[in-house]
Amino acid sequence: MTPTKRTKLPIFLLLLPIFSLLHAYNDLPGFIPFKPAVTFLLLTYLTLTLIYLICWQFTKHTAKSATITFIILLLLLFFGAWHDLIKKIITNNLLSSYKVIIPVTLVLTFLLIKYIIKKDKTLYTFNQYLSTLMLILFILELSKAFINTISVSKTKNLIYTDTSITQQYRSCNQADSSKPDIYFLVFDEYTNNQTLQEVWNFRNDSITNWLTEQGFYIVTNGKANYDLTPFSISTTFNMNYIDNRKIGKKDSVFYILQAVRSLSDNTTFSLLKKENYNIRFFAPFDNPIENIGLLQEFVDYPPKKLYNHTLPGRIQRDILWNFIPATSPLSKPRQDQFSYTNWPKRVKDVQLTIDKIKSTTNTLTTRQPQFVYGHFMVTHDPHLFNANGTARTARDMVLNSKLFTTYTQQIQYANKILHDLVTHIQQHNRKNTIIIIEGDHGFRHMPDTLKKHDFSNLNSIYFPDRDYRQFYQEMSPVNTFRVLFNHYFCQSLARLKDSSIKVNY
Structure with a gap:
């Protein structure tokens, strides 16, 4: 032949x-x-x-x-x-x-x-x-x-699959009208006052003093449990730490995506569903609960997996960004491309999230209780705002590209959002409302000598009865909802050791 x-x-x-x-x-x-x-x-x-x-x-x-x-x-x-x-x-x-x-x-x-x-x-x-x-x-x-x-x-590809808390949960059968609404507001990469003072010589007492006046408890010495958002927030919601075998991996994309999925499928949400809560989800993560059109973080990871090992994929990821004009905010190394490519959408998403959170407020006491999760990327890079909340120009982002320098401006704008939302919730929602304000981790772009501050985070909680006897100054987010369920839902969840764990990613 x-x-x-x-x-x-x-x-x-x-x-x-x-x-x-x-x-x-x-x-x-x-x-x-x-x-x-x-x-x-x-x-x-x-x-x-x-x-x-x-x-x-x-x-x-x-x-x-x-x-x-x-x-x-x-x-x-x-x-x-x-x-x-x-x-x-x-x-x-x-x-x-x-x-x-x-x-x-x-x-x-x-x-x-x-x-x-x-x-x-x-x-x-x-x-x-x-x-x-x-x-x-x-x-x-x-x-x-x-x-x-x-x-x-x-x-179900969840980072934490132990359902023992959910299985052992026994409701004390309160009427829906007596159950508190819960607002969980996360400001991504918002550090605490001590770090702002020590590292930036920036006094942030005005906002925490105001929160204290409104009846909030401020965790002054608190630290996040992880220095990566999906691990940090999923740990908060699951009220437990992640298996250490999933932490510290050099190629941890799979576990990061599992943690992202756990942001909408977790122990806290399972318990709240048992209590007939309506869950609202205004966070920039893929989820089956609610899609309001926010730019989704980490959504580019799976497609990247298909192309990153290819020759065209590596050229695009590692080489092409060098040829983008230096005056463009897109002239960033490969790890920043997703954030900087979509920066105009990120600006719009902040106001969209504010509006959506405000739209949930309702003073009726006879309605179904609700849990509202709002997540803001304001203090996270790229730094898109001036201190008054005006969006920065592309030229300004290039000429003033040092994140360390522009960080406190993001803090000042985040404070305005925080002040506005707390005021709105307390004036337009029913009085029996819990408000939790949390930085999922601290500023992560520190020099090596200051890496201990990566975990320092804002942590402030408002209980309508103002009974904070179970709180303490070193409390980390892994215990937040344990205390909440103990206090308002007749549970006896043990307090876990407060630890901060570095994630390799």
């Missing part, structure tokens, strides 16, 4: 795109969206077809065309994994840099293709070996995907 009669694409070439997709799925089981996955697969097969047709025009040989296509596609799909391996082997930054790795990789690929084209013997036997190898790898990835899918169905 002559080579030109063998026109069918070998199985190894057809399996490579599916293998790549399954590999990404097994890194983030249950989190790869359907549409991006299908798009990735279609683009990969389209690329494969184009490369194969071009190779065929040069070789007129099925096996050679298939082998060359496989090599090029392998490079396109798994360049990131190849580069990461080189960086582990070669510690010299110059030798493992893109300036060296890309040219060397392209030269080696060219020489290998040249060798294949000139090879006299046919490559059909080698193609059979490749097909067998890819079939084995495909079966292994498919089996792993099957096991992961079963695991996801059991755990």
Whole structure:
């Protein structure tokens, strides 16, 4: 049989795109969206077809065309994994840099293709070996995907799956009219007064003194439990710490996404549902409770998983941002691209969140009790506001790009929002209302000598009966809802040790 009669694409070439997709799925089981996955697969097969047709025009040989296509596609799909391996082997930054790795990789690929084209013997036997190898790898990835899918169905992909508090919960059967409304307001990356004074020489007593006058309890020495939002807030809601095996991982994207999912499926929400609460969710995270059109944080993680290890993905992530004009706020390193690309939407989302929270207030005592979660990215980077709440210009964001310098301006604007919301809630909602104001963690862009302040956070609680005997000055958020349920819902939850745990991400 002559080579030109063998026109069918070998199985190894057809399996490579599916293998790549399954590999990404097994890194983030249950989190790869359907549409991006299908798009990735279609683009990969389209690329494969184009490369194969071009190779065929040069070789007129099925096996050679298939082998060359496989090599090029392998490079396109798994360049990131190849580069990461080189960086582990070669510690010299110059030798493992893109300036060296890309040219060397392209030269080696060219020489290998040249060798294949000139090879006299046919490559059909080698193609059979490749097909067998890819079939084995495909079966292994498919089996792993099957096991992961079963695991996801059991755990719902939550960071904390222990339901013992929910199962042991016994309601004291209060009337809905006697249950307090609960407002949980989070200001992302808002540190405490002591840190503001010590590090920035900025006095923030005016807002905490005002809160005290309104009857709030201020946790002056409090610290967050984790220095990453999904871990911090999910721990607050679950009233328990996360398994340490999920913390400190260098590649912790899967656990971060599990924690994000736990922001809307957790112990606190489960107990409140038992108490007939209506839960409102005004936070920038994907959730099944309520979508008000906020820009969702971490939503770009799963699609990135599909493309980050590809050659085009690495070029976009690590190289292209260098060529954006320096006068643009988009001229930021790869880790900041999502935040800075969407900064105009972030500005609008702040006012949208304020409006939505205010719209929930209702003085009727006969209605269903409610829990309102509002989350503000004001004090989180990128710093988008001046002290009075005016949105900064793109030029100002570039010329004054040091987060340390612009942080206190964000604090001042956050204080205005805080003051406005507390006043509105206390004037327009029923009197039996709890208000919790929390920074999920502190300012995270400190020099190494000041890293101890990463966890320092604002923590202020208002109980309508102003009975704060269970609170204390070192209390961390993991105990907030334990105290709340003990005080207002007849529970006896033990107080946990207050700890602050560093997350590698």
